[in-house]
Amino acid sequence: MDLGLRYRVVLITGAGGGIGPTLAEAFGAEGASVALHVRDATAKGRAHEIADAIAASGGRAAVVGADLRSTDEVDAMVGDIGRQLGSVAVLVNATSAFRTEAIADIDDDSWDGMIGDMLGATFRVSRAVAPGMREAGWGRIVSFASRSGIAGVGKASHYAAAKAGVIGLTAALAKELGPDGILVNAIAPTQILTTRGGEPSIPDERAEKMAKSIPLRRLATPDDVAPLVVWLGSDANRYVSGETISFTGGARS
Numbered sequence: 001m002d003l004g005l006r007y008r009v010v011l012i013t014g015a016g017g018g019i020g021p022t023l024a025e026a027f028g029a030e031g032a033s034v035a036l037h038v039r040d041a042t043a044k045g046r047a048h049e050i051a052d053a054i055a056a057s058g059g060r061a062a063v064v065g066a067d068l069r070s071t072d073e074v075d076a077m078v079g080d081i082g083r084q085l086g087s088v089a090v091l092v093n094a095t096s097a098f099r100t101e102a103i104a105d106i107d108d109d110s111w112d113g114m115i116g117d118m119l120g121a122t123f124r125v126s127r128a129v130a131p132g133m134r135e136a137g138w139g140r141i142v143s144f145a146s147r148s149g150i151a152g153v154g155k156a157s158h159y160a161a162a163k164a165g166v167i168g169l170t171a172a173l174a175k176e177l178g179p180d181g182i183l184v185n186a187i188a189p190t191q192i193l194t195t196r197g198g199e200p201s202i203p204d205e206r207a208e209k210m211a212k213s214i215p216l217r218r219l220a221t222p223d224d225v226a227p228l229v230v231w232l233g234s235d236a237n238r239y240v241s242g243e244t245i246s247f248t249g250g251a252r253s
Helices: 020-029 041-056 071-084 108-136 157-180 204-211 222-232
Strands: 009-012 033-038 061-065 088-093 139-144 182-189 244-247
Touching (some): 009 020, 020 041, 033 041, 033 071, 041 061, 061 071, 071 088, 071 108, 108 157, 108 182, 139 222, 157 182
Parallel strands (some): 009 088, 033 061, 088 139, 139 182, 182 244
16 A cells, blocks of 8 residues: 655654654655654664665655754754755654652652653644645644553653643644644553663563553554554545544553
């Protein structure tokens, strides 16, 4: 099936780690021009590897940097992408940073930081790319929320609140931008098993314990979620908008 992504410009935030590299590869395989956002130098190595692989296969890719808490840096990044690849047609808000803290230990800086990193970043980048999508009369925004934004999670109330905000932002933007041909959706997964420095993000023993509460009896991987993200961000998706799709392997708690 042709997903209509060839030559469309896709921006993936948080593309240097976690699920980001897999998403970039998946969009690149569909012929999209991929902008891989990284926040700092520690994540650039993997992003450049993916960009080089996309280019080697005949595609176009660029690694871009920005602190997504800064409007100026976000706007500059989107401008840079425009000069290198063209106007962003698909945005995937994939940057994330989970941190466990009891409410008594969450000070104002920790609260503001989490909201800024998760919800604020999603808002700023979405705001920055919306004008180009409106001008084109076509756009797709896919944001990563979390099941904790729906069901809550103990000792991470700032994270749960930020992800709940992403869900609300998604619904609001779908209503506002829909008349311009822009579809906006979110995905709310349980824990996705990634790698960090070649090691699993969750120790095997803990992953096995977590999997017992999931009907499929395993944690999701980036390869599991990538096809859904690509479809939501493609021309094949013509009517799904304003939705937060639970991605839980059947778990509901």
